[in-house]
Ligand SMILES: [Fe+2]
């Protein structure tokens with residue numbers, strides 16, 4: 177990491193009350209920085225969408241530095257849906273990074289689907305990582321992958337499951353987790369963000385029925401997060417989930433599915449000399465209107 181060592185000190189500001197103890201110390205030699213991260217997921221676009229119908233999206237450029245879309249941009253992965261989603265997101269006027277969701281992966285034309293988004297300057301993270309230099313000088317890194325289901329296990333990952341139905345899932349889970357870990361390990365940036373469609377923790381699953389947990393995420397993803405320690409994790413997919421959660425190691429996780437948040441979610445990372453790096457809710461959808 178380009179910034180100071182990881183520690184568990186408290187951020188001496190009221191902001192910390194909404195924040196978490198998973199911070200590093202921002203070196204005295206560095207000027208304070210603010211990184212504003214907007215995220216949304218599960219748009220499930222079927223056709224042309226008026227940007228004004230999604231709370232916060234039209235004006236998110238005024239309260240965030242980048243937008244991450246955590247999958248299920250489309251309902252059925254059709255090219256015409258991808259074109260509508262691309263048109264919608266092009267109207268955001270921010271750097272847009274996306275991971276694909278299970279509904280997007282219904283596409284029979286994955287390369288074409290991806291190209292539609294890329295033609296609108298939307299970057300698709302499929303196990304890779306990217307960096308963005310903000311105008312204030314902060315270097316932001318985002319690693320992303322779809323992830324997979326598999327369930328949440330206290331010790332073993334889903335690869336402990338051996339019956340036929342789950343074997344394919346275990347293979348996909350291991351592949352996606354490894355890709356995410358590679359991406360996160362590549363990032364030597366001031367701020368590191370992990371984006372995925374599936375959940376890395378059950379703490380953001382809210383009112384989802386327990387019997388559906390195996391379809392909603394897996395603990396391998398959470399283990400990757402705890403090994404690589406990004407500053408924040410964003411995911412979607414669990415429409416009945418809750419916004420805030422943590423991995424077992426305490427990394428803050430946000431379920432930003434549109435049915436959960438009701439619009440765009442924005443958080444700010446405060447990086448201040450001599451203090452810890454902390455998360456603060458800054459631009460709720462209301463602020464972006
Ligand atoms: Fe969804």
Ligand SMILES: [Fe+2]
Nearest residue numbers: 248277278413
């Ligand atoms: Fe989904």
